[in-house]
Amino acid sequence: MNIALLGYGRMGKEIEKVAIQRGHTIVHKIEGDISSYNFTTVDVAIDFSIPSAAFQNISHCIKHQIPVISGTTGWLEKYDEVVNMCEAEKGAFIYASNFSLGVNIFFEMNNYLAKMMSQLEDYKVSIEEIHHTKKLDAPSGTAITLAEGVIQQTNYNAWKLDEAANATEIPIVVKRIPEVPGTHEITYTSSVDSISIKHEAHNRQGFALGAVVAAEWIQNRVGVFTMKNVLNI
Template sequence: MKIGLVGYGKMGKAIEQILIERGHEVSKIVNIDSPSVLQEISPENTDVVIEFTAPESAFNNISTCLTNSVPVVSGSTGWLDQFPEVERIVEENKVGFFYASNYSLGVNIFFKLNEYLAKLMKGHDYNASIVEIHHTQKLDAPSGTAISLAEGMMSQMTEKTGWVNEETSDVSKIGIVSERIENVPGTHDVTYESEVDTIKISHVAHSRKGFAMGAVLAAEWLHGKEGVFSMNDLLEL
């Protein structure tokens, strides 16, 4: 396949290495120094784009590719208030779009475990919280993965009415604490705490390779499909 990379930071470079190892061609590379290359991406030279960029540029990158009828796999976070517009563009252009806040197989299993635990915890008066730790280059907080975890918890626990990006004593809210530490690929801890005990589940990434591989697998899977998809579709979770 001919795959374009929109975003060429550490994640983009990790994805490029896996693409080459799996026999794919990197058709175009768009980075902060070459934004005009985005306009060159078309179905004639690119089968799928993999996009990992900053929150402020993600929507423009995604919508430009989709409008040009090029399928997109995106892992960018911090732009999801514009997701309905992306869905409209996908339908209008009959193209494929794949989004995940985290492409790690382990994290997506962790999402399901998190929802199951939240279902068991419903109505038992525990304070629920999340701590997410990432490298200092990650610009958005909380992480998209932490938000997905909080939303999964709220889907099972009607007593949790929202999340806040700080510690909180309000038992109706899920507190998310964001920490940025050099060279940490990604750690997420979900904790339920009461006066008598604490229950905790964790996911710790050891490198970016798991995220990069998941994005490449998503691009291979998306080729030739129309519609909006997620890791639940790819992994049949």
């Protein structure tokens, strides 16, 4: 595959390494205006840019019939617009708050645990996420996905970026520590015990691998997909 990297920061560089190891070619490394680049030889684009650039990057690819994978968070107020555009243009698009294969299994574990805990009112849930100090958004997209999974299975109706959430809100505690790739923990606490599940990334390679696997999977497909489709879970 010929891949265009939209954003060439830490993740872009890690994706480049993984893609080359898997036999693919990087034809563009784009950090500025995407419109000035020739996409005629591009098979798929992988967007790990910044929130202010993501929508333009994704839109450009869809309108030029380039399948696009996006792991950029912080732009999702325009997600429905992208979905409508993708349907109208018969494009192909995958967004994930986290492309790690392990994290996507963790999402399923989170949903299953939340369903089991939904009838146990003595337990209160909380989420903690830790990332490196250069991460721009808070809470992380992964933490929000985890919170939304709990909300779908329980009587919680919102999440709050605060330990002092009310009884129907899930508190998300955010920590920023240098050189931490990403750690997420969900804890259910009662007066007698606590139950926790945790995912800790050791490096960025897992995120990069998942993005490249998704890019390989989306070839010759049309529609809006998720990592659940890619992993068949």
